[in-house]
Amino acid sequence: MRRRRPGPRAEPAADPARGIELRGVGHSYGERTVLAGLDLQLTEHRIGVIGANGSGKSTFARLLNGLVQPSAGQVLVDGLDTATQLRAVRRRVGFVFQDPDAQIVHPTVAEDVAYGLENQGVPPAERAERVAAVLERYGLAGHADHPAHLLSGGQKQLLAIAGVLVMRPARIVFDEPTTLLDLVNARRVAQVVAELQQQVVVVTHQLDLLDGFDRVLVVDCGRVVADDAPAPAVAAYLALMAGR
Amino acid sequence: MTALALYVRGTSPVHRSPAGLKLLALAGLSVLLFAVPTVPVAAGALAAVLAVGVVAARLPVALLARQVRAVWVWLVALAVVTAIVGGVASAALVTLRLLALVLAAAVVTATSRVSELVAVVERLCAPLRLVGVRPARIGLLIALTLRFIPLVAERADRVREAQAARGGTVRGVRALVTLVVPLLVQVLQLAHTTAEALDARGADDDEARSGRMRG
């Protein structure tokens, strides 16, 4: 863990208006540099990230809640540094992975949703209430005590989202949330993402998911090569891919 | 599909009694069965377990039968060996005793949520805090194990299918290796993402930040 010398002032208070900031961010796995020279401020409600396989999208996404620490530069969430205020950052930024199986950690549905709340020390009565509400919202109320492995792929991904949402993070990062789903389930998940009040950052290969987004980043070889509204960004991406 | 009896929703007195009490009863039953090794006691215990499971907790008989089927081979083998070595009476005793314990365990797991059982284990492990063990971690380990057993079984099926689809034959030690290696790769990948997911959902929230570092 990187340690900073304590500054002359107390820890900076969180400032939600600042959103997510990347300052001179780069990342290397060993010798291999996969992200470089990122300077961004993400304040829009819905932000998409697209790019070829291996371009660094997942690494980028993981930087935003400190699952990956930058090798260079700083990542700040509401002004909080992911390197030094990891726990506060994690409480603000939820993360949904591609493979729902890997993120369901308890054998039954309701218990899994409750997991994050237990970690936060939410009292049992409030926990039960919040879990029930979120299961209801995602059509999983009838499955509360079912074994998670018997759910369909789409239901599993909704469960994974429910498990994150119940913790009420202000921002949620999705790394290809619909890649493993069929058309109907992907559409359902896309709709759920579109309805979220929270800020969302969505990595995806499914370009129609970006309809109604406020901003789309195109990542190529570890750099942001386009940063625009969805239509021009997608056009830039398609042009880039056409040349390969 | 899985040999684990998972929670069956219900409102019976058995469901509502504390998980700790049920685990205590289970422990008491096993002590009794081994302390008083007679056929009447074992038979009585089996009858009592069935009464609690089927009548009081209203568990489906099929569920209990499934538990017995899972250990069927062991039961028969044990009965045969004991019958040869110690006679029919001791074979009856051993079989009844094992049956009673298997069904008692099934009744406890089917009427208690995993989180309740885990909470009991965590409480029992609380003294280990003194030697630096975190009880919450032990609880998480149990929950994760229960969660991953069916998942790994499912992935193994998928690997076997994929190999069969490409003409792989499933026989002998070689087949086992060709199953285990890709399965291991998948499970390790899964474990890596699960570790990240645990982090993202605040697994470290309740304690001093660990010195772990990724990337």
Ligand SMILES: Nc1ncnc2c1ncn2[C@@H]1O[C@H](COP(=O)(O)OP(=O)(O)O)[C@@H](O)[C@H]1O
């Ligand atoms: N843990 C890791 N260790 C080493 N290399 C990695 C690791 N994770 C990703 N990479 C490499 O970094 C590059 C970017 O990966 P990633 O961020 O997953 O891209 P994307 O999500 O766009 O496919 C890839 O070449 C990948 O092989």
Ligand SMILES: [Mg+2]
């Ligand atoms: Mg990726």
